[in-house]
Amino acid sequence: MPSLLEGNALFRGIYCWLAANEGNSGPGPCGEALRDGLLPVGWEWVAFFAAGLGIVMLLINVFLLLVMLYTYMERRLLGRFQARLGPNRTGPFGLLQPVADAIKLLTKEDLVPAGADRLLFNLAPIAMIVPVLLVLAVLPFGENSFLANINVGILFVVAVTSVNTLAMFMAGWASGNRYAMFGGMRAVAQLVSYEVPVVLSIVGILLYTGSLSMVDIVEAQRIPFILLQPLAFFIFIAGSSAEMNRSPFDLVEAESEIVSGYHTEYSGMKFGLFQLAEFGAVLVTSGVMATLFLKGWEGPVLPSHLWFLIKVFFFAFIMIWVRATLPRLRIDQVMDFAWKFLFPLSLINMFVTAVEVLVWEEPTLVQLWAMVGINLLVAVVGIVAFSFVFKRRGLSPSRVTPPLVVVEGD
Amino acid sequence: MYGLGIAKGFLLTMKVFLRKPVTVKYPEQRLKQHPRFRGEEFVWYEERCTGCASCAKYCPLGIIKIVTHPGDQKPLEGGFYDIDVFDIDIGRCMFCGLCVEACPYDALFMGSGFEEGQYRRDDLIITVDRLRAAEKHPSTWFRPQLEDSGYDPHKDSPASWEKVGRENWPFHLSSRPPGPADSDEGAQE
Amino acid sequence: MPLRTEPITINIGPQHPSTHGVFRLRATFDGEVILDVEPVFGYLHRGSEKLAEERTYTQVITLTDRLDYVSSMINNQAYVLACEKLAGVEAPERGMYLRVIAAELQRIASHLVATGFLINDLGAFATPLMYCFREREKILDLFEMLCGARITVTYMRVGGVFQDAPEDFWPALKTFVKEMPIYLDEYEQLLSENEVLLIRTKGVAILSTETAINGSVSGPVLRSTGYPWDLRKADPYELYDRFDFEIPVGERGDNYDRYKVRISEMRQSIRILEQCMQQIEPGLVKTDVPLLLRPPVGEAYAHVESPKGELGFYVVSDGGVSPYRLKIRAPSFINLTILRELVIGLKLADMIVAFGSIDVNMGEVDR
Numbered sequence: 001m002p003s004l005l006e007g008n009a010l011f012r013g014i015y016c017w018l019a020a021n022e023g024n025s026g027p028g029p030c031g032e033a034l035r036d037g038l039l040p041v042g043w044e045w046v047a048f049f050a051a052g053l054g055i056v057m058l059l060i061n062v063f064l065l066l067v068m069l070y071t072y073m074e075r076r077l078l079g080r081f082q083a084r085l086g087p088n089r090t091g092p093f094g095l096l097q098p099v100a101d102a103i104k105l106l107t108k109e110d111l112v113p114a115g116a117d118r119l120l121f122n123l124a125p126i127a128m129i130v131p132v133l134l135v136l137a138v139l140p141f142g143e144n145s146f147l148a149n150i151n152v153g154i155l156f157v158v159a160v161t162s163v164n165t166l167a168m169f170m171a172g173w174a175s176g177n178r179y180a181m182f183g184g185m186r187a188v189a190q191l192v193s194y195e196v197p198v199v200l201s202i203v204g205i206l207l208y209t210g211s212l213s214m215v216d217i218v219e220a221q222r223i224p225f226i227l228l229q230p231l232a233f234f235i236f237i238a239g240s241s242a243e244m245n246r247s248p249f250d251l252v253e254a255e256s257e258i259v260s261g262y263h264t265e266y267s268g269m270k271f272g273l274f275q276l277a278e279f280g281a282v283l284v285t286s287g288v289m290a291t292l293f294l295k296g297w298e299g300p301v302l303p304s305h306l307w308f309l310i311k312v313f314f315f316a317f318i319m320i321w322v323r324a325t326l327p328r329l330r331i332d333q334v335m336d337f338a339w340k341f342l343f344p345l346s347l348i349n350m351f352v353t354a355v356e357v358l359v360w361e362e363p364t365l366v367q368l369w370a371m372v373g374i375n376l377l378v379a380v381v382g383i384v385a386f387s388f389v390f391k392r393r394g395l396s397p398s399r400v401t402p403p404l405v406v407v408e409g410d
Numbered sequence: 411m412y413g414l415g416i417a418k419g420f421l422l423t424m425k426v427f428l429r430k431p432v433t434v435k436y437p438e439q440r441l442k443q444h445p446r447f448r449g450e451e452f453v454w455y456e457e458r459c460t461g462c463a464s465c466a467k468y469c470p471l472g473i474i475k476i477v478t479h480p481g482d483q484k485p486l487e488g489g490f491y492d493i494d495v496f497d498i499d500i501g502r503c504m505f506c507g508l509c510v511e512a513c514p515y516d517a518l519f520m521g522s523g524f525e526e527g528q529y530r531r532d533d534l535i536i537t538v539d540r541l542r543a544a545e546k547h548p549s550t551w552f553r554p555q556l557e558d559s560g561y562d563p564h565k566d567s568p569a570s571w572e573k574v575g576r577e578n579w580p581f582h583l584s585s586r587p588p589g590p591a592d593s594d595e596g597a598q599e
Numbered sequence: 600m601p602l603r604t605e606p607i608t609i610n611i612g613p614q615h616p617s618t619h620g621v622f623r624l625r626a627t628f629d630g631e632v633i634l635d636v637e638p639v640f641g642y643l644h645r646g647s648e649k650l651a652e653e654r655t656y657t658q659v660i661t662l663t664d665r666l667d668y669v670s671s672m673i674n675n676q677a678y679v680l681a682c683e684k685l686a687g688v689e690a691p692e693r694g695m696y697l698r699v700i701a702a703e704l705q706r707i708a709s710h711l712v713a714t715g716f717l718i719n720d721l722g723a724f725a726t727p728l729m730y731c732f733r734e735r736e737k738i739l740d741l742f743e744m745l746c747g748a749r750i751t752v753t754y755m756r757v758g759g760v761f762q763d764a765p766e767d768f769w770p771a772l773k774t775f776v777k778e779m780p781i782y783l784d785e786y787e788q789l790l791s792e793n794e795v796l797l798i799r800t801k802g803v804a805i806l807s808t809e810t811a812i813n814g815s816v817s818g819p820v821l822r823s824t825g826y827p828w829d830l831r832k833a834d835p836y837e838l839y840d841r842f843d844f845e846i847p848v849g850e851r852g853d854n855y856d857r858y859k860v861r862i863s864e865m866r867q868s869i870r871i872l873e874q875c876m877q878q879i880e881p882g883l884v885k886t887d888v889p890l891l892l893r894p895p896v897g898e899a900y901a902h903v904e905s906p907k908g909e910l911g912f913y914v915v916s917d918g919g920v921s922p923y924r925l926k927i928r929a930p931s932f933i934n935l936t937i938l939r940e941l942v943i944g945l946k947l948a949d950m951i952v953a954f955g956s957i958d959v960n961m962g963e964v965d966r
Contacts, residue, residue, distance in 0.1 A: 081423050082729035084433040178609045182631075182947070247724055248795055256617040256720045257948050325423045326416065327795050328722025330948045331631055415792030422789045423726060432733050444740075446765060448747035468890065470658035506661040506753040511761065512890060520747065551747040552762060 011051045019047030059136055059147065066309075067280045068098035073313070074279070074320050081324035105272035113265050115176030124174060125266070125273035127167035132280040134160045139287050140215050142297045142305035153214035154206070157288055158199055161243065164277070165191040168252065171274075172262035183261025187252040190334055191243055197342035198239035201232040204353040205292055218296035222365065226293040227372045231349040231379035233293050235342050237318075240289070242334065244281045246319055248326035249334055286315035345382050352378050443522070445550040445562045448505045451521035452498055453548040454541040455571035458517035461491030465509035465518050473499040474509060496541060500526065501534035510552050516576045519548030519556075522563035548574055606634055613642045617720045617951050620961025624954075631946045636939055640932075643965040651925040656682055656757060656892040659922065663912075664751040666927065667963035669712045672705035672742070673905045675755040680836060681901035681912035682757040686894035693882040694759030695837045700772070700875050701745060701754055702903070703868040707779070708738040709906035710819075710861040713958035717858055718790060720955035721799055722948075727789060734782050737775055744768045757892055759885030769876070776872050783865055791859070800854035804941040804953035807852060814937040818908025818930050820957055823860045824852035830904040841878065842871045854949075857956040893920055907931050907958060927966055931959035 019039050039047055072087070072095060079086025088094040112121055138153040140146040150156060165188060172184020206212060208228070209220040226233050242249035253261035263274045290296060290311035299307035329337065352375065360367045434441060461478035478491035510518050528534050547563035550556045555575040563569075612623035621642035627635040647666060651659045663674040676698055683689060690698070715731030739749040745764055746754040754760055790796055806816075808824040821828055827846040831839040847863030849856025894916045902911035908930025917923040934957050941957075942950040 077427075078724065080431060081427050082726050083426050083429065083431050083733055084729060085431050085435065088435060178607060181607075182609075185630075247722065250722065251948065254722055254948065256722060257951050259616060321420065321423065321427075323724050324726050325419050325789075326723060327718060327793070327799060328948070329795060330799060330946055332946065333798060415794050415797070419789045419793050422785060426730070432736075444743045444747070444765075444767075446745075446747040447743055468655075468658070470654055470661050504661060504751060505748060506664075506751070507747065508658065508661070508753070549747060554762065557765060 011055050014051035014054050015047050018050060019044045055147065060133055063133070063136055063280070063283070064276070067276060067283055068102070070283055070313075070316060071098050071101070071275075071279050073316070074282075077317065077320045078324055081321065102272065105269050108268040110268040110270065111265070113176055116265065117174040117176070120170045120174035121265075122270070124167050124171035125270045125277075127170060128164055129273050129277040129280070131160045131163040131167075132277050132284055135284045135288070138214055139284070140218060140291060140296055141287065141308050142303075145297075145305065146215065149213055149215045152212045154202060154212050154217065154288075154292070157214075158195070158202070161281075161284075162191070162195055164281075168262045171266070175262070175265040177265050179258040179260075179264045180262050182258045183252050183264070186258075186331060187245075187262060189331070190249065190252060190338075193335055193338040194239045194242040194249075194342075197235050197338060197346045198243065200343070200346035200350055201229075201235040201239065202292065203346075203350050204229050204232045207350075207353050207357045214291050214296075218291055218298060221295045221298070223368050223372060224293060224295050228368065228375060229293070229349070229353070230376050231345060231382060232353075233289075234379065234383070235346050235349070236289065236292070237315075239338075239342060240285045241319060241322065242338070244278065244285060246282070247323040248328050250323075251328055251331055251334060254328060282316055282319055283312060286312040286319070289315050341386055345386060348378065348382050349375075443564050445522075445557065445564070447522055447524075447549055448507050448520045448551050449522045449524050449549060450500055450503075450505070450526040451523050451544055451547075452500075452509075452536060452541065453519040453521055453544070453546045454496065455517050455519075455546075455574070456493065456542060457571045458515050458576070459493060459496075460515055460517075461493050462514065464512045464514055468508045468512035470506060470508060471502055471504065473502045475499075493538060496538040498536045498541075499534065500536055501531050507551055516553065516555075516574070519546075519553060519574065520551045522547045522549045546570070604629055617716075617955065618961075619716065619955070619959060620964075622959075622961050622964070624950075626947075626950070628947065631948075633942055633945055633947065633950055636942055636950070638935060638938060640935070640961070640964050643961045645966065647966045648925050648927060651922055653921060655920045656894070656922065657890055659925065660755065661751070661753050664753055665962060666929065666966060667709075667905065667907065667910075667931065667960045668750060669960060670705045670709040670906050671750060671752045672701040672754060673709075673903060673910065675752065676702050676837075677901060677903040677905070677910045678912045678914075679755045679757050680903065681899050681914045682892065682894065684899035684901050685897060685914050685916055686757060686888070686892060688758045688886055688888055690759040690837075691883040691886055692838075693763070693879060694884040694886075696875055696879040697745075697760045697764060697884060698755055699837055699839070699842075700872060700879075701742070701752075701760075703871050703875070704738050704741060706868050706906050707865050708735045710865050711735045711738075713906070713955075714786065714858060714861055717854075717952065717955040717958070718796070720951045721796065727786065730782070730786065730789070734779065737778075741768065741771055741775060744771060756885060756888070758888035759883070761885065763884045772872070772876065776869055776876070779869055780866065783862060787862065791862070797855065799949075800858065800952065800956075802851070803854050803949050804945060804956070805851055805853045806937065806941060810937065810940055811852070814940070815933050816908065816937055818904070818906070818934065819857060819860045819864065820908065820934050820937075822846060823849035823856040825850055830902060830909055834902070836901070836903060842874050844870050854952055854956045857958075861958075891920055893918065902928065905930055907960065907963065908934055929963040929966060931961075931963040932966075935959045935964055 075097070076086040076088075076094070086094070087097040090096040090100045112118060135157050137147045138150060138156050140149070168187035168191070169184040172180045172182075172187065175181075205217060205225055208225070209217050211217065211220070221228075238249075241247075245252045251257070253263065258264070263271060266274060287308070290308060294311045294314075296311075297304035297308040299310075302310075356371050356374065360371070363371065461476065463474075463476045463478075466472070466474040466476050475495055475497040476493065477495035478493055480491060505520070507520055510520050526534070546568045547566075548556065548561075548569055549563055550561060553574065556569075559573075559575070561569060561574075606627045606629050608625065608627050610623060611626055612618040613621040618624070623639040623642065625637040625639060626633055645665070647662050651662055654662065660675055660678060663678045664671040666674050711731040711734055715728035718727040719725055742752055742754075743749050745768060746752050746761070806820065806824055808821075808826045811821045811824050811826070817828065825848050827848050829846045830836070831844075832846060844867045847860050847867065849860050896916055896918045898913065898915040900911055900913045902909050904910075909928065910930055911928035913924075913926040913928070914922050915924040938954060938957060941953045945953065
């Protein structure tokens with residue numbers, strides 16, 4: 001298994017401790033180091049497994065701690081946006097609030113509604129959180145720090161994150177609750193639609209870099225792609241907030257309409273897992289955005305991991321700001337926004353980028369800045385023009401008349 | 411249009427973000443309360459109470475219970491009734507203040523606190539012993555003589571019955587008319 | 600060939616985040632589209648009208664606080680006006696001014712709540728609601744100065760108000776009147792031009808003037824259809840003929856107009872408050888009316904323009920110490936009856952917004 005996990009000190013340490021012996025020397029994780037390992041020859045896979053598990057445990061736990069920190073941060077910042085304080089009673093500055101929440105959720109009664117499909121009902125929270133954690137596998141969170149630098153990294157991210165559509169629908173269907181059902185249906189409609197512009201917006205970046213690997217994308221950014229691909233960034237942040245059910249596209253769990261959508265019936269730690277997945281998705285998506293658009297871990301002076309965290313929390317802050325400001329769209333408007341606004345814009349972006357890449361095959365820095373200018377212009381003109389068309393053509397009518405023909409079930 | 415309205419909204423939320431929050435950390439910091447605040451823990455001056463039970467009569471919910479017996483002096487000769495029971499069930503009280511308004515002798519005052527939460531409903535009944543023993547921080551609600559003296563129940567020390575004074579004129583009138591007080595109107599229902 | 604679909608019925612409420620109290624809508628949906636709604640109310644019924652028959656005239660004031668608990672001052676006002684008509688007394692001028700000040704402050708407070716919750720129903724994560732409540736707190740502070748309570752005020756009495764305002768009330772009111780327009784501008788900056796809000800509310804749930812009048816709708820909901828009907832102008836009670844103010848009207852009667860009318864009305868209320876502060880003079884605040892009122896046999900009806908619409912109290916006296924019968928014309932209740940007309944054919948999300956924009960208060964609907 002080349003490329004996977006290598007170059008990681010922790011992994012190498014565990015692996016060599018367990019499996020390094022003479023028969024194992026040579027081009028392996030331990031290099032030429034000759035020492036007695038604990039395991040006999042032929043049992044290296046155990047060492048590999050143990051070392052991998054160790055590093056995965058470390059990563060997931062750090063990530064979950066960060067998610068807890070993020071929930072605290074979101075609530076404090078939302079409070080400040082709303083001219084109030086936010087949680088401040090538990091621990092210093094309220095820092096232990098997420099811990100208190102977790103304890104509360106763990107000790108709550110775990111309810112399963114009578115009409116629920118028990119298997120799916122219990123499976124859904126797991127199916128919700130696993131994709132979020134899987135994305136971490138390909139996310140480069142520092143110089144030479146990644147679990148796997150697979151050559152289809154970004155494709156892996158896109159593929160894995162679309163699984164939670166299924167999880168939401170599972171939850172909505174299995175609950176046996178009509179609010180949850182509404183939430184599940186909305187989730188499918190919305191998430192599937194927004195996959196398209198999000199993926200197409202990434203294509204522009206791929207045209208520049210010529211690689212799907214996350215590490216390559218970071219290293220290819222001489223100018224941050226947020227400048228080089230402003231339109232793509234706009235589409236990506238709008239689309240991914242729709243995929244994460246963040247405001248203004250949070251109608252999957254629209255509190256004022258369908259109570260809390262697909263997880264209305266969940267309680268206890270299952271509900272906690274949904275929340276964890278949601279907040280984790282914010283961090284993960286911020287991480288992907290930082291990688292794709294803001295040079296990932298690269299930055300002067302400070303260590304690379306810190307730079308990555310700073311960028312992640314910068315994007316998270318923007319998402320909190322959006323959440324504090326915007327009201328929610330209606331379902332038909334959300335679909336209009338995806339198909340009539342973001343989708344054509346992403347096509348335009350792709351086309352313009354393709355032409356640029358064709359014309360300047362090996363762009364110099366000056367040419368890159370020229371691209372920045374052109375793309376900014378395209379972005380502004382595109383957004384304004386499409387807003388205009390959007391406004392003139394009108395949205396879907398709010399009232400459906402005459403009332404639909406309803407055929408009663410037999 | 412074109413997202414400018416949204417941008418304006420973003421600017422405003424950022425402006426609020428940079429301002430000081432308006433809420434306070436409650437048990438440590440407190441917002442100022444007005445002396446007129448009608449609060450819990452009624453203040454009752456036994457020295458002045460005649461046991462006429464006007465307060466009980468005017469309470470819209472009937473939550474004041476008064477039991478009296480004639481004291482050493484006959485009430486008709488200027489003496490008071492002795493109070494055996496004076497229960498106020500603040501679990502049902504809505505703090506409208508009509509009892510205070512009805513008291514013809516300025517013996518009952520609204521309290522000024524709001525932190526009388528209890529774990530049991532029974533504890534919410536203020537008995538006569540509790541009324542006697544309580545620290546007396548009367549609200550200046552409907553007691554203009556107290557308000558004129560500048561008393562602030564949230565800062566000043568407890569007020570004795572001499573200090574809170576007695577209003578001798580119909581004080582709905584903002585100017586003080588000469589002459590002695592009218593007696594309580596309509597108390598003989 | 601029509602798609603073979605099956606309608607689904609959902610009980611929205613009685614416990615639901617955006618029913619503004621305990622209210623139940625039995626709604627039938629085809630997908631997201633509403634085919635039928637059936638409002639079911641009565642979950643908050645406390646029998647206020649019957650309770651009033653057991654209480655003296657003064658004690659009933661405490662009941663009126665609890666009808667529309669976000670505009671208790673105006674409920675007080677309507678009730679004491681009816682009693683004054685019944686007893687044939689009139690409040691002194693300063694008392695009336697104080698009542699008008701209290702009522703206009705309460706109107707602003709109530710509209711702030713309505714606006715905040717409307718935007719909350721739209722899905723803005725409580726931000727405009729918090730801003731609105733920030734200013735509402737200032738009004739409640741003023742009420743605390745006036746009468747010692749913030750929500751359930753019991754401020755007015757038959758024949759005036761119970762006591763004059765304290766000294767520190769006037770500077771506080773002055774500051775409030777000066778600051779409030781700035782905050783109103785802030786709301787408008789956040790909301791009035793926000794595209795998301797515009798596409799969600801403009802042209803949604805349009806109410807025509809005919810339907811509104813046929814449904815006996817009053818208040819901002821009626822005015823948003825373009826019909827300038829305001830009892831403060833149409834039948835001036837208290838001192839409203841002395842003030843110079845306008846009746847803001849909408850154009851189309853959609854959700855956006857209802858929101859906009861409320862914002863404009865708050866500005867007009869501030870104008871009235873300014874004029875009150877200039878005109879008020881020292882004097883009595885209450886005529887000599889006994890605490891235990893015994894009005895002569897008869898009946899009286901008085902109505903005021905509450906933030907929700909025409910609030911009327913009909914009092915019948917048999918000469919005793921308590922009303923023989925008290926009937927409340929609750930504007931929320933009557934405005935709620937047009938909800939069905941508004942929302943059929945709309946989507947679920949718009950129904951919530953339409954319901955919020957009518958601004959009902961369940962305490963008043965169920966009484």
